[in-house]
Amino acid sequence: MDHHRTWLADSVNLEEEARGDLLQPFCLQLEQKAHRRYQLLDTFDWSIWQQGEILLYNQTQGEGRSYELWQRGDFFSGTPSQVVPHSGQKHRFWWEFTSLAGSGLQKQLKRSCKLRALLELHPFELDQLRYAVKNEDQKSVAWLEQITLHGKSENQGVRRVLRLVPVRGYERELKKLQKKIQQAGFPLYDGALLEEHLIDSEKFPAQYQSKPSIVITEEDPVREVVLRYMRSLLSVSRENEAGIIDDLDIEFLHDYRVSLRRIRSIISLVSKIFSVEETRWLKKEFAAIGKKTNLLRDLDVYLLEQENYRALVPPVLSGGVDELFESLTLDRKRELSRVRRWLRSAGYRKRLEYMQQRLTGTAETLGTGVRSEQPVLQVASLEISKKFHKIGKLGNKIDSSTSDEEVHDLRLECKKLRYLLEFFGGLFAKKSLNKAVSVLKKLQDNLGRFNDLSVQQESLERFLQDHQQQQSTLSAAVGGLISALSREQREERMRVTENFALFYSPENRQLYAQMVDAGLVNKEVGKSASKGEQA
């Protein structure tokens, strides 16, 4: 938007006001009156918006329905970067845009939305009045547009601007007009019209964050920081409940579970900040809640693997794979309604509300531990250092003869270190932190794939046992899958040693040592393990 030619006009309506002398000696002649109805589409976490784009469903009567993709800065003053006609049922996932595959829209949505569904986030309307600004020859020397955004009702979140659009060769006239509008008292506008309208309508773009970021300073008492985290995480969980119940997409459940898992981790990773009894109670409660959705998440993951599984077995067995997935789909349906009932139940609601109250309560409510009041930097540095060297010890023991169990243990410890870096990352220099995370992430991805493959095999084995009386094609397909997965798993296993070596390299040890140095009271903790390493 050219901000020298756009003015805020919230209190004026050119259609109603006497506009005769606004631009004298030029006069205004109405050329076009347009009214458009839009639905803003985006994922729950506003991923399209975050990419700097806007996806709209244009449902203006008489225009033919269409999807419009806009660059955010172009909205209403430019033209959409893509317009794809579409009527009929609205699409929810990028992969449903098959009929529009050639348009490139599908590809762009795939990049932003991933597994998330498109939701109708906000309906709004746009009224556009376009006047020709005429000189004494009745020649148009500029266009004056009045653009009004409002919600479903005409007075909801009203935002109005005036905008001068130049006509080539009439620069002098344009300058005069700019001056006249300025003099009439309209304030120059360089805001983002749609965003302001959304906020007025209490829709907050990109407010939801699956990983809450909270501001912490080195000296904050650790217990207070942890409580703040737990509160934010718990409310992230709760924000996802409705999406799980409505089964909008599988990321709601995922985010719900991840937040709860983060809460459990922080409780056990940062010990001795609540009283012993309260800590035990918190752990028990959050574990119980998390467990309730294990099966549903597992089923979501299997169903996601559908295409991969198909590629793993020979075509003769594909009928068996179909059966497997039909059966899994049924299981999921059953499991979903169980989870729904649970989330809707008064018992669940009351329990969660009680937890929230406990977390917001005063310092005394969860008791105190010996470390409650220690500065967060001190506790964080110690825990990160300890965890880093613990992984070092575990990893050093791993060779080709180590059991899978020990590899899984390594994975769990890495995950804990990752959480620590996430929770307390704000305390450390960004550059070192990013480096630390990226090395860790590589090892974790490796271990994660290794784990997924073994979980998948186990569950397929269970499936075989549960369905022993089934036809032989199904059993053969499942058997084939298991052996293919086991092959892949061995390959992942081979990469672990290599990735671990990078993680526990002298360079990375140095990085961690420097990172935690300022916060360590007992400097020996940081060194001890590196000594152990040299031994």
Place this chain on the structure above:
Amino acid sequence: MKIVACYSIKGGVGKTATAINLAYAAAQDGLRTLICDLDPQGASSYYFRVRPSTKLKADTFFTRRDRLVRNIKGSDYPRLDILPANLAYRDFDQMLAGMKKSRLRLSQLLHSLSDEYDLVVLDCPPNITILSENIFHASDQVVVPVIPTTLSQRTFSQLLGFYKESNLKRKSLLPFFSMVEQRKRMHNEVRQDMRKAYKRFLQSEVPYSVDVENMGVTREPLLVTQPRSPAALAFTQLWRELKQRSNGVSQGELKGAKDGD
């Protein structure tokens, strides 16, 4: 970028009305269009309510692209711009005569605008001069309005003769009947004669119409004020035919000199 000239040796044949409505139809069709009013009388400029430019001098017209571009004005219609007439155009010939490659100057100049426009429509002054030769060289299509009278028949032959003498591509010369009055016997006879004699005559015929004459009062293209009138429909048809021919031109060129007349 394509260049289409509206040209006639004879005045008062509907040349400017044709230029304006063709340019408007093209812009509506999605082409970024520039209409150049090369006639010092400035009829096109008048129709578009654009005052003639006073600053542009004949010599800078051909030598200073930036000055020329600065004189381009937006019309009241999307994608349609106009380069208004200028009294200095009267001196074009004198000025061109003193330049090297004097017959190719206009072509060079217009092609320098090819990143801004898809189509340039030239509204030409009614005479044969060095400027007209420039126009013939520059244009992909030269559209010639012909009133079906014996007098027009004669001037069209003169034009053909000039093309032959000057070794210009006669293929680009596209006459059509303008201001046709079905009631007049002479009009019908001349149309038949001329179509027989000159195969490249366009099929579209623009009827005589008071609406076209009224354009001087409304100062807007007929396609804007009376889009359903017979003359407006004929202009639209004419634009479509030119577009088809334009696509066909390359095919014609491929066929080569076989039908060279």
